Amino acid sequence: MKYIRFLRKSLKNLFVVNLILIGFIFGVVFSVVFVTVGCQTNGGKSGNLSFASSSYDxxxxxxxYKYAYSVQxxxxxxxxxxxxxxxxxxSEDVITWKEEDPFYKFFGEDEFLKRFFELPDQPQSRTYKQVVPSLGSGFxxxxxxxxxxxxxxxxxxxKIAKNIVVTVLKSGKEYKAKLVGYDEETDIALIKIDPREDLPVVVFGDSDNVKVGDFAIAIGNPFGLNGTFTFGTVSAVNRDFAGNVFSKYIQTDAPINPGNSGGPLVNIFGEVIGINTMIISPTGQLGAAGNVGIGFAIPINTAKRVVDQLIKKGKVERGYIGVSINELDNDTRxxxxxxxDVGVLVSKVEPGSPADKAGIRQGDVIVAIDGEKISNFNELLLKISSKLPGEKAEIEVFRDGKQMKFALEVTSRPSDEELSRKMEQGSNESNTSEYKGIIVSEGKRGVIVVSVSDDSPFYGILQKDDEIVEINNQxxxxLSDFKKFTDKNKNQKQFLIKFYRGEMLIIRGFSIK
Incomplete structure (x- = not known):
């Protein structure tokens, strides 16, 4: 037995010695080859290594080349x-959740195992925690x-993280940041750090002057790679995107990737023209990994309006005039x-609102605000919401074939909850009525069709914004006349309806089964 242990130990030592010897021989051979080849790089002559150096006049x-160099x-x-x-x-945040104890889930349903492992009668839950990090940019x-x-x-x-750490790239210093304010509607946030020395700052440009084809440069920290600089052009301006009605976007092909969010998009003069915000990925999803040259930035002029309010008030207020809007098609126009492509229909005016006080009525068509034409709901909302409460607006409407102008002072836009509550109150106050799948509201000459359900007998005959003025010679x-008719004719099968589609009078007769 001792002999076997001795033999095993001897073989092990021999293997180690051989391994060292092979490594030594390989190192010598490699060194000789490397030195020989290296010494012959200079025209085949032995000597020190030398590399070609480049110089240009x-x-x-x-x-x-001069032009390219100047651009560079x-x-x-x-x-x-x-x-x-x-x-x-x-930024980091901690999420917590509870799950049933997996041990109980596995053994708890078996009475024998439950008694054997002394498990409780009822399932027990465990609390789990996970730190969720986020990396982004700012300026x-x-x-x-x-x-x-x-x-x-x-x-x-x-939700907004409790722990926000900012690293200033120039100095490499880290600071704990506090939130000053934010605007959900535009995805803009303002934070503050407290340095002991003055910090370098960006210069704002004018995003209203940005044109398609302008150079665009994105600077940020994609995938945590600090100070990454990418170059491209402005692909489009005033882009409606992602359902955001309070901001239009600058589209750019300057490569933007996860981590660039919040960083500056700058022009060739080094002026900030936008905040890099999102990209479209190869799958068509917003913000997914992988740049394909379609990125979007919030115009800096939009950001300036938001920041001014966040610094002064800690919140953002937007203008409001108190009208509900339906869009028009070109046939109706x-x-x-x-x-x-000009004009939107006022389907409702809120009592006591700026529009109501100015004299704007249901059925008016708003064609311009402050001299700028209005084509759709988003344009009107963006134009009005960009004003501060108390600012003036000139509303131009089309009424009975005539152009009219109204001056008003915008008020503060209610929250979404308040707007929803007002809509519910309007419904409770019987501002609409339903009959056989159509919903109508008060109109100027009669009642205006708000919606037509797919299974309504009126589907394909009436459409949204039609104005009914007569039914079966009544x-x-x-709205009161409409309710009187519907109350008396709940089982009516034959209809002769007279209605306006825009300014065109239409009469349709039909029967239902």
Whole structure:
């Protein structure tokens, strides 16, 4: 037995010695080959390694090279100017949830095992915790530490993180940041750090002057790679996207990736023209990983209006005039004598609202605000909401074939909850009525069709915004007339309806089974 242990130990030692010897021989051979090849890189002569060095005289370069070099120098200057004011933002939040104890789930249903393992009669739950991190970008807008970014950068777990850490790229210093305010509607957040020294800041440009084809440069921290600089052009401006009615977007093909969110989009002069916010991925999903040259930035002019209010009030207020709007198609506009793509219908005026006080009525068609034409609901909402409460607005409407102008003072837009409550109150106050799958509201000449259900006998005959003025030779001047008719004719099978579609009078007769 001792002999076997001795033999095993001897073989092990021999293996180690051989391994060392092989390594030594390989190292010597490799060194000889490397030195021989390396010494012959200089024209086959032995000696020290030498590498070709490049030098160029700008005065002797072709013109196209001079032009390219000048563009390169401009980009260098933009990077040097803007990058020091870009920051990395790291936010963390902890999510907790409860689950049934997996041990109980596995053994708890068997009475024998439950008694054997002394498990409780009822399932027990465990509390689990997970730290959810988020990495994004931002940029410094004041020497004392105000920083602009996206709200979603601060919400790694769906709510604003309690722990927000900012790294200033120029100094590498880390600061704990506090939230100043945010705007859900535009995905803008303002945070603040407290430095001991003045910080480098960005310069704001004018996003209203941005044009398709302008150079666009994105600076940020994609995938945590600090200070990444990418270059492209402005692909589109005033882009409606992602259902956001309070901001239009600048579209760019400058590569933007996860982590760029909240960073600046700048022009060739190093001025910030937007906040990089989202991308479309190859799958068509917003914000998913993988850039394909379709990115979107919030215009800096939109951000400036938000930031001013956040600093002064800690919240954002938007203008409101108190009208409900239905859009018009061009056929209806033509019948009304309006140009294509101009005008939206006022379907309701809130009592006591700025529009009501100014004299705007249900059935008016708003064609312009402050001299700018209005084509759809989003344009009207964006134009009005961009005003501060107390500011003036000139509303131009089309009524009975005539253009009219009304001056009013906008008020503060109610919250979504308040608007919903007002709609419910309007419904409770019987501002609408339903009959055989159609819903109507008060109109100027009769009742206006609000909606037609797919299974209604009126489907395909009436459509939204039609104005019913007569049914079965009974005049319908208002909602009260309509309710009187429907109360008396719940089982009616034959109809002769007279209604307006725009300014065109239509009469339709039909029977239902």
């Amino acid at each position: 700008l005065s002797k370069l072709p013109e196209e 120098r401009v980009l260098n200057e933009v990077a040097e100017k803007v990058s020091p004011a870009v920051v990395n933002i790291k 410094i807008i004041s020497k004392d530490g105000y920083i602009l970014s996206n709200l979603h950068v601060l919400k790694p777990a769906g 033509k019948q009304m004598g309006l140009p294509n 005049k319908i001047s208002n």
